[in-house]
Amino acid sequence: MTPKEIEAAVIAELHQIAPDIGMEDVDRSADLREEFDIDSMDFLNLVTALGKAFGTEMPEADYPQMRSFEGMVSYLQEQAG
């Protein structure tokens, strides 16, 4: 998967959870939870959906690496690559 494709997949899942927030309004390097106004349940749903889509376990110990949009995309790139 190319970085562009991974990015598109993350954006699609975030849109499911936070349809009212557009990518043009967020800081891609800041905390996802703040930028998309999502709580721990939303974050767990995001991790569940991406874990399924990419066939990766998304361990909780790795959550710190997934905290920003950019962090999530590069984490998935490592896992899928």
Next chain:
Amino acid sequence: MSQFLMPSLGADMEAGTLVEQLIAPGEAVKRGDVIAAVETQKGVIEIEVFEDGILDGWLVEIGTEVPVGAPLASIRGEGDTASEVPAEPKPIPPDTQKPVIAAPPVVHVPSQTASHKRITPAARRLAREKGINLAELKVAPGQTISRADVEKMEGAAKLAPLSDMRAAIGAVMSRSKREIPHYYLSHTADLTAADDFVKQTNAGREPPDRLLISVLYVKAIARALKKYPEFNGHFIDGEFHQSDTVHLGLATHIRGGGLVAPALFDAQDQNVGSLMHAMRDLVARVRAGRFRARELSDATVTLTSLGERGVDQLYGVIYPPQVAIVGIGTPRMQPMVQDGQVIARLVAVLTLAADHRVSDGHRGALFLKAIDKHLQGPESL
């Protein structure tokens, strides 16, 4: 032949608009089937049928506002014959006839499996305002039609205010503050053990089976209520009706504004794993703006948690006819003194707002401390 009545939609709603008829006349229905959807200020509520039989006919057209207690459909039992002419719809004022609802089964079919189109309330409202026929919207099976989809069709840009839901919240909270003599207590609890338990449990689990710390709050409250049942039930007509089961209302924020507190049923009987699944299902349906009538009317106590991005503490407003609401502030690392040493621990402030007509601060304090105690032994929850 019996009539299927509009069930109660919670303390703050007296009517809803029929927006979906999910069963056609002549089709068989089973107790617990969702047969209709009604739009209210709080979203779309699915209405379950409480008997087996055959749907004889709808008494109310789609788009009609129907008061609580009014007949929606007629249902034929096994031995009944089909009626030639369906009865005229006669909406009954809610104060003259209360719907009699037998306890429906606890098992709910997850809504996601239903084959009909899912439409968010905001999308539905916008479509109605703009005169858009939602049947023409093409969506993949299981996909929810959102406001954005409708906007795309219409090119509409501005969001409408959520004034209906705000009015509903205002009405019920005003009633609470007018009628319920609240008292308030707070207590700082060490959540380190609970947090460690969640981390250890989740370490070996795939995301669908992971826990959130809030499920331990639910379970600890349900446990504590066993010993302090005067915080669990309804105060109606000057009398407290204690509930022998805990239907725990989960105050849930709705994106774009608003709040709803649907119930997790029988929290005391479920283990942490099954409660977590129930909680995920419930919150997913709240986010989609779709839940069951019984979930809004039957909660016996409420939990409101600020989550991980909030502030230290909150003082809840009791949701009538309930008599207590437990609040949990955002957990944060704080210095605590243990055995004469200052150590860093994860702590949160627990609060209780309770009804002085039913209990007093002494018992309230014991109840809060019991919740704390259960949170210290998460493995036995």
